[in-house]
Amino acid sequence: xxxxxxxxxDPRGSPGKEQQAAGVGILLQIMMLVLSFVLGHVxxxxxxxxxxxxxxxxxxxxxxxxxxxxxxxxxxxxxxxxFHEEFFFLFLLPPIIFQSGFSLQPKPFFSNFGxxxxxxxxxxxxxxxxxxxxxxxxxxxxxxxxxxxxECLMFGxxxxxxxxxxxxSIFQELGTDVNLYALVFGESVLNDAMAISLYRTMSLVRxxxxxxxxxxxxxxxxxxxxxxxxxxxxxxxxxxxxxxxYAGLDIDNLxxxxxxxxxxxxxxxxxxxxxxxxxxxxxxxxxxxxxxHYSYSNLSDxxxxxxxxxxxxxxxxxxxxxxxxxxxDIAMEQHSWPAHRQIPPKHQKALWYSGLRGAMAFxxxxxxxxxxxEGHGQTIFTATTAIVVLTVLLIGxxxxxxxxxxxxxxxxxxxxxxxxxxxxNGYVAPSYExxxxxxxxxxxxxxxxxxxxxxxxxxxxxxxxxxxxxxxGEDDEHDELFHDSRRxxx
Amino acid sequence: xxxxxxxxxDPRGSPGKEQQAAGVGILLQIMMLVLSFVLGHVxxxxxxxxxxxxxxxxxxxxxxxxxxxxxxxxxxxxxxxxFHEEFFFLFLLPPIIFQSGFSLQPKPFFSNFGxxxxxxxxxxxxxxxxxxxxxxxxxxxxxxxxxxxxECLMFGxxxxxxxxxxxxSIFQELGTDVNLYALVFGESVLNDAMAISLYRTMSLVRxxxxxxxxxxxxxxxxxxxxxxxxxxxxxxxxxxxxxxxYAGLDIDNLxxxxxxxxxxxxxxxxxxxxxxxxxxxxxxxxxxxxxxHYSYSNLSDxxxxxxxxxxxxxxxxxxxxxxxxxxxDIAMEQHSWPAHRQIPPKHQKALWYSGLRGAMAFxxxxxxxxxxxEGHGQTIFTATTAIVVLTVLLIGxxxxxxxxxxxxxxxxxxxxxxxxxxxxNGYVAPSYExxxxxxxxxxxxxxxxxxxxxxxxxxxxxxxxxxxxxxxGEDDEHDELFHDSRRxxx
Numbered sequence: 001x002x003x004x005x006x007x008x009x010d011p012r013g014s015p016g017k018e019q020q021a022a023g024v025g026i027l028l029q030i031m032m033l034v035l036s037f038v039l040g041h042v043x044x045x046x047x048x049x050x051x052x053x054x055x056x057x058x059x060x061x062x063x064x065x066x067x068x069x070x071x072x073x074x075x076x077x078x079x080x081x082x083f084h085e086e087f088f089f090l091f092l093l094p095p096i097i098f099q100s101g102f103s104l105q106p107k108p109f110f111s112n113f114g115x116x117x118x119x120x121x122x123x124x125x126x127x128x129x130x131x132x133x134x135x136x137x138x139x140x141x142x143x144x145x146x147x148x149x150x151e152c153l154m155f156g157x158x159x160x161x162x163x164x165x166x167x168x169s170i171f172q173e174l175g176t177d178v179n180l181y182a183l184v185f186g187e188s189v190l191n192d193a194m195a196i197s198l199y200r201t202m203s204l205v206r207x208x209x210x211x212x213x214x215x216x217x218x219x220x221x222x223x224x225x226x227x228x229x230x231x232x233x234x235x236x237x238x239x240x241x242x243x244x245x246y247a248g249l250d251i252d253n254l255x256x257x258x259x260x261x262x263x264x265x266x267x268x269x270x271x272x273x274x275x276x277x278x279x280x281x282x283x284x285x286x287x288x289x290x291x292x293h294y295s296y297s298n299l300s301d302x303x304x305x306x307x308x309x310x311x312x313x314x315x316x317x318x319x320x321x322x323x324x325x326x327x328x329d330i331a332m333e334q335h336s337w338p339a340h341r342q343i344p345p346k347h348q349k350a351l352w353y354s355g356l357r358g359a360m361a362f363x364x365x366x367x368x369x370x371x372x373x374e375g376h377g378q379t380i381f382t383a384t385t386a387i388v389v390l391t392v393l394l395i396g397x398x399x400x401x402x403x404x405x406x407x408x409x410x411x412x413x414x415x416x417x418x419x420x421x422x423x424x425n426g427y428v429a430p431s432y433e434x435x436x437x438x439x440x441x442x443x444x445x446x447x448x449x450x451x452x453x454x455x456x457x458x459x460x461x462x463x464x465x466x467x468x469x470x471x472x473g474e475d476d477e478h479d480e481l482f483h484d485s486r487r488x489x490x
Numbered sequence: 491x492x493x494x495x496x497x498x499x500d501p502r503g504s505p506g507k508e509q510q511a512a513g514v515g516i517l518l519q520i521m522m523l524v525l526s527f528v529l530g531h532v533x534x535x536x537x538x539x540x541x542x543x544x545x546x547x548x549x550x551x552x553x554x555x556x557x558x559x560x561x562x563x564x565x566x567x568x569x570x571x572x573f574h575e576e577f578f579f580l581f582l583l584p585p586i587i588f589q590s591g592f593s594l595q596p597k598p599f600f601s602n603f604g605x606x607x608x609x610x611x612x613x614x615x616x617x618x619x620x621x622x623x624x625x626x627x628x629x630x631x632x633x634x635x636x637x638x639x640x641e642c643l644m645f646g647x648x649x650x651x652x653x654x655x656x657x658x659s660i661f662q663e664l665g666t667d668v669n670l671y672a673l674v675f676g677e678s679v680l681n682d683a684m685a686i687s688l689y690r691t692m693s694l695v696r697x698x699x700x701x702x703x704x705x706x707x708x709x710x711x712x713x714x715x716x717x718x719x720x721x722x723x724x725x726x727x728x729x730x731x732x733x734x735x736y737a738g739l740d741i742d743n744l745x746x747x748x749x750x751x752x753x754x755x756x757x758x759x760x761x762x763x764x765x766x767x768x769x770x771x772x773x774x775x776x777x778x779x780x781x782x783h784y785s786y787s788n789l790s791d792x793x794x795x796x797x798x799x800x801x802x803x804x805x806x807x808x809x810x811x812x813x814x815x816x817x818x819d820i821a822m823e824q825h826s827w828p829a830h831r832q833i834p835p836k837h838q839k840a841l842w843y844s845g846l847r848g849a850m851a852f853x854x855x856x857x858x859x860x861x862x863x864e865g866h867g868q869t870i871f872t873a874t875t876a877i878v879v880l881t882v883l884l885i886g887x888x889x890x891x892x893x894x895x896x897x898x899x900x901x902x903x904x905x906x907x908x909x910x911x912x913x914x915n916g917y918v919a920p921s922y923e924x925x926x927x928x929x930x931x932x933x934x935x936x937x938x939x940x941x942x943x944x945x946x947x948x949x950x951x952x953x954x955x956x957x958x959x960x961x962x963g964e965d966d967e968h969d970e971l972f973h974d975s976r977r978x979x980x
Contacts, residue, residue, distance in 0.1 A: 024765040026580075030758045034751060041747050090516075257531050259803050261524060268520045275514040302795075309796045310803070313749050 028064075029321070036060050036320045055393050057320045061327020062389075069331060089280075092318040093363050097281050098266045099315030100189045101288020102308075109186045109289070110457055116183060120190035124160050128198050132156030145379050151372060154202040155380050158364035159387060161195035189289075193282040197226040199364050200279060203371050229273050229282035236269035236283070237290025241468035244298035258303045263310065265291065281363075293460075294468040326362055326385055362388055518554075519811070526550050526810045545883050547810045551817020552879075559821060579770075582808040583853050587771050588756045589805035590679045591778020592798075599676045599779070600947055606673060610680035614650050618688050622646030635869050640696040641862060645870050647688035648854035649877060651681060679779075683772040687716040689854050690769060693861055719763050719772035726759035726773070727780025731958035734788035748793045753800065755781065771853075783950075784958040816852055816875055852878055 039060065040053035109116065132153035139146035147155065201222040243261070266284050273283035296304060365384035369377035529550065530543035599606065622643035629636035637645065691712040733751070756777050763773035786794060855874035859867035 024761075027758065027761040027765050030754055030761060034754055034758075037747055037750050041744065254531065255799065256802055256806060257527055259799065260527050260806055263803065263807070264520055264524055268517065268524075271514075271517040271520060275517050302799075305792075306796065306799045309745065309749065310800060312746055313753065313800070316746060316750055317753070 029324070032060050032064060032324050033317065033320055036324060037316075040320075054319075054323045057323035058327040058389055058393065061324040061329070062331045063327075065328040065331025088322075088363060088366060092322055093281065094267060094270045094284050095311065095314040095318045096322070097192065098270075098284045098288040099311050100192070101285045102292045102311050104185060104189065104289055104292060105181075106289070106293040108181070110293075110460060112183050112186065113457075116186035116190060119183070119187045120194055123187070124157075124191045124194040124198070127160040128153065128156040128195070130156070131159055145383075147376055147379075148206075150202055150206045151376055151380070154199055154206070154368060154372075155383075157195050157198035157202060158361050158368065158380070159384060160198075161192045161361045161364065189285060193226065193230070193279075193285055195361075196279050196281050196364060197222055197229070200225050206371075225279055226282065228276070229278040229280075230286050232273045232276065232278060233269050233283035233286030234290050236265060236272060237287045237295065238468060240265040240287075240291055241294035241298060244295050245468065245470055255300065255303050255306065258299060259306055259310070262291075262295070262299065262303065262307050265295075294464070297469045322362060326388055329385055519814070522550055522554060522814050523807065523810055526814060527806075530810075544809075544813045547813035548817040548879055548883065551814040551819070552821045553817075555818040555821025578812075578853060578856060582812055583771065584757060584760045584774055585801065585804040585808045586812070587682065588760075588774045588778040589801050590682070591775045592782045592801050594675060594679065594779055594782060595671075596779070596783040598671070600783075600950060602673050602676060603947075606676035606680060609673070609677045610684055613677070614647075614681045614684035614688070617650040618643065618646040618685065620646070621649055635873075637866055637869075638696075640692055641866055641870070644689055644692040644696070644858060644862075645873075647685050647692060648851050648858065648870070649874060650688075651685035651851045651854065679775060683716065683720070683769075683775050685851075686769050686771050686854060687712055687719070690715050696861075715769055716772065718766070719768040719770075720776050722763045722766065722768060723759050723773035723776030724780050726755060726762060727777045727785065728958060730755040730777075730781055731784035731788060734785050735958065735960055745790065745793050745796065748789060749796055749800070752781075752785070752789065752793065752797050755785075784954070787959045812852060816878055819875055 036053070036057040039056045043056055044053065132149070132155065135144070135147065135155055136149050136152040138144040139152070201218060204221055205218055240262070244258070266287050269287035270280040270284040272280075274280040296307070299307065361384050365377075365381040368380045371377060372380065526543070526547040529546045533543065533546060622639070622645065625634070625637065625645055626639050626642040628634040629642070691708060694711055695708055730752070734748070756774050759777035760770040760774040762770075764770040786797070789797065851874050855867075855871040858870045861867060862870065
């Protein structure tokens with residue numbers, strides 16, 4: 001188990017020296033984190049949208065990795081800078097995914113629920129299968145590295161997980177329509193859940209190819225993973241909502257206790273799902289959505305502010321670290337590059353406008369290194385990392401231009417997104433009387449999806465919210481919106 | 491390196507199953523954490539001071555460990571519940587120690603600086619040497635396990651690290667004099683730094699017994715560790731103060747960036763010292779003190795509130811986890827108990843009124859398992875854990891009674907501590923005209939120490955505070971006191 005090495009110290013060997021080396025490695029990582037935050041801040045301040053923060057982190061990783069390559073110290077720096085999937089899956093990924101769910105604006109999300117589900121489930125399914133088939137055909141025609149069909153589908157699934165963060169930070173910067181924002185964000189978030197469930201299903205299919213090869217079994221397995229994990233996550237979320245509703249911690253000036261408990265629930269959900277053999281990521285995502293919508297409003301005001309800031313902070317740190325590591329890894333891993341070079345330009349173009357690949361694709365690729373034999377996993381990992389870097393650098397930089405070309409950007413006001421929240425108090429209703437001039441064509445398309453979700457909105461307002469929170473469904477709406485929008489800019 | 495096992499998964503083996511087992515283990519730990527917080531809260535609410543929170547965590551660990559022992563699943567639960575010193579030193583200890591320094595009230599601490607330094611340095615030195623000699627004599631007289639003299643001194647050093655948390659939570663609950671509080675807290679905090687430096691020095695002496703056996707070398711080594719680590723910590727703290735003073739992040743509504751950077755500095759300090767071969771714990775402690783006194787006031791108001799709550803939260807979690815683990819470990823480790831049983835009652839009595847042993851003693855004992863050969867480390871570890879459990883349960887429970895007997899408790903008001911902060915605005919001055927009726931004899935004894943520290947207070951007020959913060963030394967005093975006292979109850 002030599003691969004769990006956030007610090008590669010072996011205390012039985014020479015504890016002092018090894019611990020020292022670990023210290024230097026972490027020191028380097030912290031310095032790169034600080035540098036990334038400062039650089040990202042400088043870029044944002046000068047409105048240099050062509051290089052978003054994720055790209056800055058990636059570039060810093062690339063540069064440090066390149067420098068380490070040029071100097072002859074590769075092995076020692078490599079040893080310092082060696083986190084692996086356990087550290088990643090236990091400490092970095094859960095906060096990133098939870099924050100995706102937790103930072104969802106609940107009202108626009110639920111009012112666009114049908115559209116989001118449709119895009120996420122159908123879209124990801126189609127994208128995964130098409131990508132998988134393309135990669136398989138490419139391999140069969142000797143255009144690129146040849147993989148078995150199931151492994152191609154696994155690659156298709158993992159590469160279909162899009163990264164919402166960069167694109168949404170640009171959305172927020174430029175100001176877009178609230179519903180489009182919720183749609184894109186919700187889609188990316190659920191898309192991650194779909195992608196990991198598909199990946200897991202394919203992985204299971206691969207390991208017993210002889211027994212359950214039929215199509216029906218695959219669907220059952222997929223539903224098992226997705227629905228099981230979702231239920232676990234929603235269940236933990238509702239439990240926490242009831243706990244905070246009845247424990248009465250918000251009146252007692254017990255902010256620390258309240259926050260400690262609140263912070264433990266997501267991790268509990270993640271580990272519960274993993275313990276049950278389900279997907280912790282899908283589970284923690286739904287816990288995030290439910291906790292934001294129900295538990296959150298049962299907290300005291302101070303705790304609400306604190307936990308928002310807390311999860312934002314933790315996920316920023318984790319995410320920046322992941323991007324730095326990806327850049328570093330690309331610069332270091334020369335030996336696998338030839339395999340990547342065989343991915344044809346056509347494939348890259350197909351990926352071009354389908355979004356950014358981020359932490360989730362990276363996580364799944366990291367896992368595939370261990371799931372797949374004979375270097376196939378390594379190839380997938382290298383290809384994925386390269387695609388993540390390319391899409392973050394290229395698409396991340398061009399998103400602003402694209403949004404403007406599609407006329408979905410707000411009226412040039414920087415804060416139109418947050419103002420939109422306060423103006424459009426009635427926007428959860430399926431009609432759009434109060435919609436502003438921009439983005440009309442997108443809104444028209446969204447309309448048709450709304451009918452399917454009014455029933456859920458009604459269920460939520462009449463039964464769930466009164467049962468799980470201390471508020472009635474109606475009264476707090478404006479209040480909550482105001483809170484949310486204020487926090488949106490945070 | 492099979493001992494780094496917060497999750498004992500080996501992804502190359504059978505990832506699904508092992509990751510599942512890891513999930514169950516962490517799940518169990520999270521449930522115990524939640525239980526500890528809830529139990530601690532219930533106890534505090536019912537003013538049941540005989541069982542402080544740390545004891546509650548210990549007991550929960552003991553009970554779960556005992557249950558696991560009775561059932562036949564010991565090995566698997568043992569495997570789940572297996573963190574080791576890397577996880578401890580990298581993730582649990584730094585926040586606990588930083589919080590010790592960070593939650594120090596700077597003004598009472600600095601005005602009692604001379605007294606604190608004297609008690610901490612001389613007191614810890616004497617306690618370590620006396621305990622070491624007693625243990626050695628006990629061993630020589632076959633009353634208890636025999637250890638070489640240097641190892642006895644190592645044990646003396648590590649067992650001299652007192653745990654401030656439990657005793658201070660009771661102080662705060664009952665309300666004591668501000669200066670006594672600062673004295674006890676400051677002493678415990680610096681005492682940890684002394685103990686670890688002594689331990690390290692003795693460890694170095696042990697590893698090259700032949701070369702540098704003379705007394706002079708020991709002192710040089712000790713100063714190297716202590717002064718070097720302190721300088722590193724203070725340096726990082728001052729750097730952060732200057733960064734936050736001049737970066738102008740507080741006016742820009744960039745709370746997340748501000749907090750991310752603020753949170754990274756302590757860890758940077760810890761790893762810097764470890765990378766230099768010094769003591770990260772001593773370094774992060776002084777970084778905490780300096781950052782609270784200087785950097786903290788350069789933050790925006792929101793960030794100030796957030797980082798206080800953040801460090802409080804993280805350290806509460808880490809500390810509760812450590813106490814749970816200690817209880818669990820005691821219940822599990824039957825095979826080493828005979829060694830412990832040989833520690834004589836006399837020794838236990840000598841330790842009785844010298845305070846509680848907590849996380850730091852435990853950390854050092856954990857390290858000694860690897861530093862010392864032939865099971866000596868294991869013996870020290872078991873003895874230390876037992877002493878920690880005994881002192882936390884017994885002394886922790888009796889502290890309230892003792893404080894009342896010594897008449898240092900406030901006038902029965904629960905909030906007299908915090909009110910004391912606001913009433914006694916002039917208490918940083920060495921005279922005590924405005925002192926209240928309680929605790930007079932202690933205050934009299936403190937008086938004599940104050941003369942030695944007026945020079946430091948003047949230096950701080952006239953040069954350090956204006957240079958490192960955005961405030962002048964005088965104006966903000968009342969304001970800062972008010973903030974501090976409000977946060978004290980948080």
